[in-house]
Amino acid sequence: MKLGLHIPNFTWPNGPAKLGPELADLARAADDAGFEYLSVMDHFFQISMVGPAENDMLEAYTTLGFLAAHTKRIKLYTLVTGVIYRQPGVLAKAVTTLDVLSGGRAILGLGAGWNEEEARGLGFPFPPTKERFEMLEEALRYIRQMFSDDDGPFDGDYVHAERLLNRPKALSTPHPPIMIGGSGEQKTLRFVAKYGDACNIFDGPELEHKLEVLRGHCEKEGRDYNEITKTVLTSIDIGPKGEKTEEFLTSLRRLSALGVDVAIGASPTVPDVEPFEIFAKDVVPEAANF
Numbered sequence: 001m002k003l004g005l006h007i008p009n010f011t012w013p014n015g016p017a018k019l020g021p022e023l024a025d026l027a028r029a030a031d032d033a034g035f036e037y038l039s040v041m042d043h044f045f046q047i048s049m050v051g052p053a054e055n056d057m058l059e060a061y062t063t064l065g066f067l068a069a070h071t072k073r074i075k076l077y078t079l080v081t082g083v084i085y086r087q088p089g090v091l092a093k094a095v096t097t098l099d100v101l102s103g104g105r106a107i108l109g110l111g112a113g114w115n116e117e118e119a120r121g122l123g124f125p126f127p128p129t130k131e132r133f134e135m136l137e138e139a140l141r142y143i144r145q146m147f148s149d150d151d152g153p154f155d156g157d158y159v160h161a162e163r164l165l166n167r168p169k170a171l172s173t174p175h176p177p178i179m180i181g182g183s184g185e186q187k188t189l190r191f192v193a194k195y196g197d198a199c200n201i202f203d204g205p206e207l208e209h210k211l212e213v214l215r216g217h218c219e220k221e222g223r224d225y226n227e228i229t230k231t232v233l234t235s236i237d238i239g240p241k242g243e244k245t246e247e248f249l250t251s252l253r254r255l256s257a258l259g260v261d262v263a264i265g266a267s268p269t270v271p272d273v274e275p276f277e278i279f280a281k282d283v284v285p286e287a288a289n290f
Contacts, residue, residue, distance in 0.1 A: 001256045001290040003283070004037030004264035005030045005236065006079055009046070011055040012271050019056070022271045023063075024070040029273035031071040034284035037231075037264060038067060039079040039109065045118045053117065061094045068102035075105045079200060079233070079264065080181035082113025083132060084124055088139040088159060092146040096170045104171035108143065109200070111181040112136045112188070133187050134158070140178070140195040147175035179231065185213045192228060193217035200264065203234035208258050229261050236265035242278040249286055256290035263287075 007026070010019060030038055040063050041047070046055035060078045067076055076098060081091060091108070099106035112132040113119070119126035127135070138156040145154060146164040154161040170176050177197035182188035183206070192199040192214060201210050211230065218225040232255055238245045255263055269275045 001252050001260070001287040002036040002262045003034075003236065003279070003287060004039060004231065004262055005035045006039045006041075006233070006264050006266045007270065008041050008050050008266050009055070009270070010058050011046070011051060016056060019058075020066070023066070025273055026271055027067045027070045027074070029276040031074045033276040033280035035074055035279070037077070037107075037262060038071065038074045039077050039264065040064065040067075042078040042081040042085060042109070043115060043118060044122055045115070047115060047118075053121075061098065064098055064106075065101065068098060068105065071102075071105075073105070075107055076102060077107035077179060078109040080109035080111040080179065082111060082115070083136045083139050084113045084119060084126060088142040089146065089161060089164070091139070092143045092166060095176050096147070096166055096168075099170040099172050099176045100168055106170070106172065106176045107179055107198070108176050109179045109181055110136065110139065110143075137187075137191060137195075140180075140191060143178070144175070144195060177229070179229075183210045185210070189214045190217045190221075193221040193223050196228060198229035198231055200231045200233060203232045203255065203263075207232065207255075207260075211259055230259060231262040231264050232260045234263050234265045236263070236267045238267075238275060238278060238283060240269050240272070240275060242275065242282060245278065245282050248283065252287050253290055 012019060012022060027038060040060050042060040043057055045053040046057050064076045095106050095108045116126050135158050138158050142154050142159060146166045151163055151165045154164055179198035179200055180188060180192045180196040181200040183201045201207060215225045238248050252263055
């Protein structure tokens with residue numbers, strides 16, 4: 001079992017003036033502790049599940065570039081980019097650039113998008129659900145082509161492009177992994193089986209069922225279920241002094257038994273980096289045995 005640190009909140013006690021150095025310290029601490037993944041949300045307003053819309057929020061890909069410069073091994077991505085936020089060519093280029101400059105550590109996190117308040121607020125198009133999922137599947141086809149050696153045209157329902165030129169190519173082989181976020185049984189998990197290298201599903205009562213649905217889609221698509229990295233968004237909480245470590249390890253054992261490969265979540269102690277010494281000593285090595 002591997003761990004991923006998710007950073008959904010940037011309203012920190014010392015304010016924006018200290019955010020850069022404190023974020024750099026946090027990224028280095030997670031990297032040194034042995035976390036495999038480091039993610040940020042791709043949002044422009046804070047989401048209601050975390051705090052008021054007016055709370056501080058950093059633009060995702062600028063932040064990932066910053067994090068790349070302050071880490072050495074940890075993989076970097078959004079959890080996840082809404083397809084409505086960026087044209088697929090711009091998104092593929094951003095992820096490729098991140099991959100090259102980080103030494104091959106980029107992952108593309110992509111989903112259909114859901115935050116209508118944010119979209120309306122900033123004037124982004126926010127099509128109906130059906131159309132957003134159509135856009136998502138088309139973007140997945142487009143980006144997979146742009147990640148490949150095929151720099152020919154692309155003719156879709158939403159994008160018409162004459163040449164998907166992408167130089168330099170990504171360092172990751174065969175391309176930066178594509179993580180599709182969400183657990184919709186009819187479309188999202190089918191897209192994972194057809195186009196994805198990884199999925200991200202919420203940790204909840206239906207998790208085992210969702211994984212079985214994904215397995216079924218893999219069988220229909222002729223895809224090896226075991227090829228897909230199963231990640232779960234859960235609580236990453238060992239307490240300020242490590243007092244919840246055994247409770248957390250018990251949760252990881254449960255997830256591992258279900259076939260989950262990576263547990264991803266926010267640490268409530270952030271921006272305090274002291275608990276990451278406990279992660280390094282008592283959590284990451286033990287989780288690797290699951």
